Amino acid sequence: MLEDKNPQRTSLAELGEFGLINHITKYFSISHKSTLKGVGDDAAVLDASTKQTVISTDLLIEGVHFDLSYMPLKHLGYKAVMVNLSDIYAMNATAEQITVSLAVSNRFPLEAIEELYAGIQLACETYHIDLIGGDTTSSTKGMLLSITAIGKANKEDLVFRDGAKPTDLIVVTGDFGAAYLGLQVLEREKQVFKVNPQNQPDLENYTYLIERQLKPEARKDIADLLKELDVKPTSMIDVSDGISSELFHICTQSKVGCKIYEDKLPLDPQVINACEEFELDSTTIALSGGEDYELLFTVPIDAYDKIKGNPNLSIIGHITEQNQGLQLITRGGQEIELRAQGWNALKES
Ligand code: ADP
Numbered sequence: 001m002l003e004d005k006n007p008q009r010t011s012l013a014e015l016g017e018f019g020l021i022n023h024i025t026k027y028f029s030i031s032h033k034s035t036l037k038g039v040g041d042d043a044a045v046l047d048a049s050t051k052q053t054v055i056s057t058d059l060l061i062e063g064v065h066f067d068l069s070y071m072p073l074k075h076l077g078y079k080a081v082m083v084n085l086s087d088i089y090a091m092n093a094t095a096e097q098i099t100v101s102l103a104v105s106n107r108f109p110l111e112a113i114e115e116l117y118a119g120i121q122l123a124c125e126t127y128h129i130d131l132i133g134g135d136t137t138s139s140t141k142g143m144l145l146s147i148t149a150i151g152k153a154n155k156e157d158l159v160f161r162d163g164a165k166p167t168d169l170i171v172v173t174g175d176f177g178a179a180y181l182g183l184q185v186l187e188r189e190k191q192v193f194k195v196n197p198q199n200q201p202d203l204e205n206y207t208y209l210i211e212r213q214l215k216p217e218a219r220k221d222i223a224d225l226l227k228e229l230d231v232k233p234t235s236m237i238d239v240s241d242g243i244s245s246e247l248f249h250i251c252t253q254s255k256v257g258c259k260i261y262e263d264k265l266p267l268d269p270q271v272i273n274a275c276e277e278f279e280l281d282s283t284t285i286a287l288s289g290g291e292d293y294e295l296l297f298t299v300p301i302d303a304y305d306k307i308k309g310n311p312n313l314s315i316i317g318h319i320t321e322q323n324q325g326l327q328l329i330t331r332g333g334q335e336i337e338l339r340a341q342g343w344n345a346l347k348e349s
């Protein structure tokens with residue numbers, strides 16, 4: 001189906017480790033003056049500057065976090081960078097460098113690694129990031145990919161998870177649930193393909209969903225937007241595991257409760273349509289779907305006028321006292337307790 005039938009296969013053994021590292025890194029260039037030394041020595045060197053350094057790492061495992069039968073390698077590379085940049089942006093910081101560590105089995109030819117790095121490179125160019133190092137090794141089975149992102153921020157600009165206060169507004173960027181539904185569509189097509197490989201999938205009604213699953217974009221723009229609006233969030237988190245789960249983190253660390261409103265959750269029309277088709281509840285999907293890579297933050301209530309009406313931002317509720325718990329107000333006005341189910345990576349599936 002979505003499989004890339006690349007006829008060319010160059011074995012990694014032929015190149016050797018150093019040949020491979022040279023090959024995959026030679027197309028990257030350095031553009032931040034904070035990068036004093038990138039790939040090629042025993043370690044990279046960064047200029048510490050007077051700002052605070054922000055670091056985040058993610059580890060992605062084939063079969064757990066991605067399925068190469070419908071995830072093209074170029075998209076995987078791009079998405080793996082996004083996942084990390086999203087964490088840096090969620091601190092209200094600027095991302096500048098990444099390292100990439102890779103383990104692959106001999107099932108992968110050089111061309112596969114080139115595809116992966118083409119995606120990483122596109123992400124670096126688009127988001128103005130220097131690739132400054134990594135590690136390359138073999139695995140007995142499948143692919144493992146770990147990326148570390150490094151960023152910086154003025155001390156006074158950093159935003160943590162623990163600063164939300166009662167009466168603060170809860171604001172989200174973008175819309176929710178699409179990436180999860182994109183995954184459902186791809187899984188379904190994979191099953192269809194297994195039964196009937198001749199079947200040509202018609203994915204026209206799901207373009208946005210699939211794009212959100214395969215090519216998410218991290219919200220680099222929000223730090224600038226908030227500066228422009230002259231708003232500093234009291235707390236912020238990126239939405240990788242669904243709104244419920246992220247609100248749970250904010251409320252636990254800030255020692256507060258929250259109230260969010262079902263009718264305020266931003267949903268794309270494709271999400272609403274796909275939920276009907278798959279017989280899923282769109283609110284549940286928006287709250288627990290995961291992989292949206294949007295930002296959720298809280299702002300003091302007096303920022304209302306600056307936030308409302310901004311097409312990038314939706315106010316979905318407000319922070320309450322801790323003893324009020326985490327509440328969802330349904331369209332019918334009913335109060336129900338939010339559950340932080342999310343995508344728990346360690347949960348039995
Ligand atoms: P060492 O043996 O000291 O760990 P390596 O031979 O692993 O050194 O790495 C040589 C250089 O290539 C280092 O600068 C390292 O950061 C970089 N590097 C290794 N693997 C990768 C990779 N997959 N992506 C980007 N840079 C890499």
Ligand code: MG
Nearest residue numbers: 134135136137
């Ligand atoms: Mg090494």
